[in-house]
Amino acid sequence: MRIASLVPSATEMLFALGLGGDVVGVTHECDHPAAAGELPPLTATVLPPGLSAGEIDAVVKEVVGEGRALYTLDEGKLAELGPELIVTQAVCEVCAVSYDDVVAVAARLPSRPRVLQQDPSRFGEVLDDLTRLGAAVGVEARAAEVRGELERRLDAVRLAVAAEPRPRVLALEWLDPPFLGGHWIPEMIAIAGGEDVAGPSGEKSPQVGWEELGGLDPDVVVSMPCGWYLEESCEQALRHADRLEAFGEARLYAVDGASTFSRPGPRLVDGVELLAHLLHPERVEPPKGIGFAELTAQISRS
Secondary structure, three states: OOEEEOOHHHHHHHHHOOOHHHEEEEOOOOOOOHHHHHOOEOEEEOOOOOOOHHHHHHHHHHHHHOOOOOEEEOHHHHHHHOOOEEEEOOOOOOOOOOHHHHHHHHHHOOOOOEEEEOOOOOHHHHHHHHHHHHHHOOOHHHHHHHHHHHHHHHHHHHHHHOOOOOOEEEEEEEEOOEEEOOEOHHHHHHHOOOEEOOOOEOOOOOEOOHHHHOOOOOOEEEEOOOOOOHHHHHHHHHHOHHHHHHHOOOEEEEEOHHHHHHOOOOOHHHHHHHHHHHHOOOOOOOOOOOOEEEOHHHHHHO
16 A cells, blocks of 8 residues: 655554555655655645744744645645555644645545544544554554554553652643643653643643743653754753743753654653653663753753
């Protein structure tokens, strides 16, 4: 089956299901596994390069407010590739090509592809999407196997931290302006043995003011900017050191948001394991190949 993936998380799922050879095109952001980055990109962003976090937020709000699209879809390339299935999403208007645009383009393609929509808001729905994707491409057994392994890893984390005190955790999905980690993030924190002090579970990540975060008294603050990697996460946290310093004795971490928290795919389990290590380092080892940085000392000295 010829498959076009218009969501990085779906690309990761397809490769995990052993279907990398069936994927004919991906997004400009698909970079995992490495082989995905070698496939033809079908999308592009209208955001100019080099913007700061605050500038990105301002431009996104302007573009969306004017009813314009944040991403373009290469219809000509898509027609040339002739997919039988397109996987997309509608859960986040700033994360991928518009679902309505994808449906409209698909209807015009000579290959008349099916469109499979993935819109998880909770952790269990991410796993359900893996099952649904496996069924859509005829690899139900492999999907059950992959899901079973992911669930076993989650159960191992739950068991490891079950008897431990639960630190209070503040997850920041953006810092300029601040957004709280919503959707599946609070559930990830709970599985990892923590208590989310602010994020709305199963709901969109809300923008808040720094003054609204006063009095939360977190034990741990995690910078996990949506779509950004570790280096950018560290940079954004350090740029707002004066704000983060106000959390007093809290331990402060920067993590690779793009790889392990933003994308609702298999690597969310790596994110749970990483959170469990940050919250309970004596109980859970960090997952291999996933970067993080403790910034407590740097920020407290600023």
